[in-house]
Structure formats: C-alpha cells, structure tokens
Amino acid sequence: MLMDPQRETKTRQTRRIGEGVGFERTRRITGYLVGTLDRFNNAKRAEERDRVRHGV
C-alpha cells in the first residue's frame, strides 16, 4: 500500500515531546535549595514573588 504523504506529515507534526511538561524553577528558601516552587509554603511563595534584584 502506498503511504499517503499528507497523512505522514500530519503524524509527524502531531508527535510532539513534552506536552503538559512545565519548567522547573530552583530557588533558595532560607538557606536550602528547593527544586520546585510547588513545595513552598504560602508565606514563602509570597516572599519569592516579591523579591527584587540588586544591581551591581
């Protein structure tokens, strides 16, 4: 059977890797690093959100 070239292109386009996968954001909380903000408690999430960078 002949392959339908259009169909093959379509399959290739729809096969995508990483759908639904988020970015990881490592942050220092007090002195420890945490691999994801999900495990921060509410207060620390707020603190992390408010942080401003210091210029050099």
Place this chain on the structure above:
Amino acid sequence: MPSSIIKRDGKSAPFDSGKILNAVNKANKAVGEEEMSPTDLLFVTEKVCGRLEREGLKHVEEIQDVVEETLIRYGYARTAKAYILYRAEHAKIRNAETYLMDIYKKLTWSSALEEDIKRENANIDGDTAMGTMLKYGSEGSKFFIDNHILPKDVSAAHNNGDIHIHDKDFYMLTETCCQIDLIPLFRRGFSTGHGHLREPNSIESYSALACIAIQANQNEMHGGQSVPNFDYAMAQGVGKTFCQEYWKAFAAYVQVKEDGSEEEALALAGEMRVLAGEDIRMGAAEDFGRRLSAAAGAGRRPLLEKAHAYAVEKAGKATDRRTYQAMEAFIHNLNTMNSRAGAQVPFSSVNYGTDTSAEGRMVVRNLLLATQAGLGNGETSIFPVQIFKVKSGLNFQPGDPNHDLFQLAMATSARRLFPNFGFLDAPFNLRYYKPGDYDTEAAYMGCRTRVLGNIHDPERQTICGRGNLSFTSINLPRLGLEADGNLGAFFALLDERMDLVFRQLLHRFKIQSAKKVRNYPFLMGEGIWMDSGGLDWDDAIAGVLRHGTLSVGFIGLAEALKALTGAHHGESDEARNLGLRIIGHMRRRTDEESERTRLNFTLLATPAEGLSGRFVELDRRRYGLVPGVTDRDYYTNSFHIPVYFPLPAFRKIRLEAPYHALTNAGHITYVELDGDTCKNPEAFEAVIRCMHEQGVGYGSVNHPLDRDPVCGYVGVINGVCPRCGRKEGEGVSPEVLRALRRQYPDVPLWDG
C-alpha cells in the same frame, strides 16, 4: 426530672442525676472549704433537677448553666467557681482534641497542594505515606508538649505568636545539629547502630561512608548535619587511593619491562615500598622518588626510576578520575538516600576550601566540577549545602595556593547557587582561627547555624563535635506594634520576652540533659559529640551537652523598625541606628545569660521558613493591616533588608554586615542578581569581595535558576525556553530535539 439529655454531638442519652451530684462533689472537694455534706449535695441536685423539669431544659450546656446558678443561689460561691473552672478546663480539652483530630483529617484527606500544613518544610514530601506518618507523629507530639510538658505561660506565648519554639515536636527527644569530624570516626571504624564498618581505604569508600555517617546522625537529631572539614577528611581517602594506584602502575611497568610474572613484579614493588621508608604522597612524589633511588641497588636503579615516573603520572590521572566519580556519587547519594523513614533526604552541609594539600585540592576541584555538571539530566543538586571557606593567604588573594579553587567555586555558584561563602577573615571568626588547625576554622551549617565560642570550656572554642541544642525565636514586629512608637516600652517588652525565652531554653535543656548515651547510639555512642567518647552507655549526657549552644532567634527586624519609626533600616538613618541598638541589646542579654549560667547562650538571625507566615497572620488578626508591617504574607527574615526594597547589592551588604558580628549563633546575607550579571565573573567576584571587605560572616548570591526538563536547558527561562523555543506546557518535535542534541550533549533522550 427529665428522662433524657442532649449531648454536645446532638445525640440523646438517658438522664442520670448521679452525674450532677458527682460533678458538684468534685468541685466542692477541689475548694477545700465550704464543705458540703451528702445531704447538701442531694439538696442541690434536687433543686437542679426540679428546675430542669420546670423549664424543659435538656441540653448538656444548659444543664451545666443551671448547676452553676443553683450553687451560687444557695451560697456555695466558691464551689460554683471551682465548677466553672472545671467546666472550662474540660471544654479546653474537648476543643483541643477536636483540634488535633481536625489536623489529622487534613493530613489524611488533603493534598500538599491544598494544605499549607503539609508544606511547612519545603524539603519534606507531605504527600507520601511516610511523610504523612511523620506529620501525625509531629502534630500529636506538639499537642502533648503543649498540654502536658510546657509551663502554661510558655505554651501560651508560643501559641499566641509572641515566640516560636522551633522543632517543638522534638522537645522531649533530641538536639538540633552537629559538626561531624569524619577523620577520627573513620580511623577507628564505626557502627551505625545497625552494623559495624571498617576503616575505609579508598576515596570511593570515604565518600560512601561520609554519606552514611551524615545519614546515621541525622536520624538521631532534629536538625541538619554538617561536615566542617570536608576537604581535609576526604584528602586521606585520596591519599590512600593514590598509593594503591601508584604501586599498581609501578608493578605493571616492572612486569612489562622485565617480561616477568605478575607475582615477581608485585614482590619487587612490595620490597621497595618497605625499603623507601614512608610511603609515597601525592604532593611529595619527587621526594619519594629520591628515596626510592637511594634505596635501590645500582643495577636496578634505572628501571625503578622509570617505573616511578610512569607510576606517578598514571596514578595521578587514575586518582583524579576516581575522585571525580566519588564526588559525583557523594552528591547523588545525598540527594537520593532516605532519612526519617523516607520522608526526606538527610539535610547535609559540607565546608571546604582551606586544605592546600594536593589531595585536598583534588577533592574540592572534583566536587565543584561534579556540582557544576549536576545530577542526571543536568538537574541542580539540592544537597549538600556547600560552603566555601574564604581565607586570605589560603585562597582569597591572587597567588594564594587555593586561589584557583576560589575562582572555580564562584563559577560553580554562579551556575548552581552553591557553594555559599563563609568568611574566615571576618573579625569575629578570625579571633578563633589558628593556621593549620581546621578545628578553629569557622564553619556554617545548613541555612546559617554557627557554633564556635565556648564559655563552658574556653580552652576549646572549636568546631568539631559541637552543635546547637535548641533555639527559640522572638516575634520582633509584635513588640514594635505593642510599644506603639514608645522605645522605652519596646525595650521593656523585649527584655520580658527574652527572659521568657531564657527560661524556656533552660527548661528544654534540663529535659535534654536527662537523656543517656544509649538514646543516641551514633552521636554519643560513637563519640562524635565532644567528650562523649569517654561516657558509658548508661551515663547521662548533661555534662557533654554543655558544649552545645542555646540560641535566641529573632524575625522581622525590618517590620519592627517600621512599626517604631515608620521606616526600616534600608530607608532611614534613624531606623539604621535603632536596628543596631535593638540587636546589640539582644546580644548583650545573651552574653550576660551565658556568664550567669556558664552555658552557651547565643543570638541567632533566624531563617524561619515555616514561621514567617505564622507570626504575621496572628499579628494581623490582633492589629489589623498595618502598612509596612502586617500588609504582606510574610515577615522579613532576621535582620535582612526587605526583599521587595530596591537597593544596590553593595549597599545591601554594607547595611547587613554589622549584624553578622552581633549574631554569633548564625547569620547569612543574600544578594539577588539577575541572570546576566551573575554570568559575569567580575560582577560576581565583586559581590563576594565586598562581603569579605565589609565583615560579612556568611553570604551567598541568589539568581533565577530554571530548567527545561524537555531539552535540558539550565538558566533563566522567562516565557519561552531559549534553547528549544517552547512555552511552558508546549511540546517540541523529535526532529528539533535530535538537532539540538547534536549541538548540546545534555539534551535528555526522549525518543530512543
């Protein structure tokens, strides 16, 4: 008389007048005067029952109201009072039990995503079976401590948010942390309590046993564990590995050159090893070569000299490779091995950077390289906390023997957030420093703990085998709000609060002191804690615990200053001076308490992960939304300038540095850099140099560290991944990933 009553849960139960009589009798007995005869008791009971019947009262609370009123009406005022107290006490117990069960329900049926209580500590997975089991234990223990152990005023002060007793669930059990010296531990071999381990003989075993020691100790204490001299300790493993590799290569060379048997070659190597005297060391290979030549007969000399040169080069490379693998394994293990029944990995810290031996340098270089490489797929390792000890003459200045490692440490920190930097030249650290003695090099544990001075034993103001016993923090913003601008009132309240905390720390210390060596088979049984080696299994640890510290912490200096002066220490000179006065006063008080008790009372710049939200919530309930004080969801960490306040890095360092000298139980200053500045080595170094110059004790640089698990990119990701171009949640085609993999070898394999 009513036939039934309605209980608190709404169910009905048969009426029993005997219960009323008993309750009144109990209340009367508690008074000790106003004695009621059996007839009096019956009389009151009958009066109560009559009124219940007349008014149709059935609910248990209504019945109790009638009992109170009847007692008062017939002249039993004191008994009535006792009855009211008894009733209130029971209400409290009932409420408390409901409270505990409510917590257990939350722990059981809610996910960590929904419930803050399961995210108190970000490094404990509150969703797992063991994580939840740990929380059941912890919450049940807190309930027990509150209701049966703590003096009532202390328990109230904790629960209303005046103070915070850290690790209260461990109140009856153990101490916070310890700085472990692996060198003597390894020399004699050790038992973890579950099996004995021999002295290790290669860098791989050194690294593995270091992990095991950290893990074993973590399971006996409630805080993190630290190795204060990681380079010195591991250097011995590198030395042993180098010797093995050297003689292996030496024999191999001889065998090939002589075309002899392996046995003959090994025999010759063994013979020379004895004749040459002290065995070869990595940093003194030439010296060994000379001794070897001298020991060899003239006939063999040329062969052995060549074998030596070959073996030195071969062993150097092999040892370096093995050390890298051992350091990689060390990091991997500390991020994956379990503690606390699987709810955590051990909280670990390692300090290094001052050992200038070839072996120690090899350890640090490879540990830093392995840290840069990251875990599988390039993930950033969370543990151990790494601390590079900065010291002029050893690594800080160009030309210092470990200056290259200092440079590598900064490059690693710019990429992976670790190491942090401990400054041995800060005056309060330098005063303890003795060149060449690692036991006098200031070290830091975990997020900031520092244990160095020792009033109990001034001859031993040293690092190893010591740690913090417990710490309790004071809510400074509340004092500011209570004082309402009146400084005299503020300092009076502060003194009152400090007295309470001193008393509480001593209360806990007494409990800790009654424990025996057998309660800590590793920490005390293996002699890790200072002087515990001389104790027997059933000896109390009271004496040796006196080497530890009892720390008073504080949180929210910035908000306290806002409440008192309208500005924090980043905003006005008035606040700046007052801030130093407040913390200076606290330090004076802890010093005086040390003098008085000969115990190490120290002042801590509290990190307060779980605490920062709890205090502000309680204060908001009490004082409402006070601008600059209670209007955010957290209080500012210790003496820090608030995270939301914009100011240049150098100014932040200058403003916070003086507090490092005052907080002898530990401190840290952070600077937040953006991704680009951080990648600029000169800018990064300028920040670290400024910390050194200003007398900061412990500092670190924060920068956004994101990672795309799909293409493996590590760096800053705003909306779109700079490497593969996907947005959060989007997919990438396999072709794109394959093309990227040709360019970047760290792209994870997804498509086989």
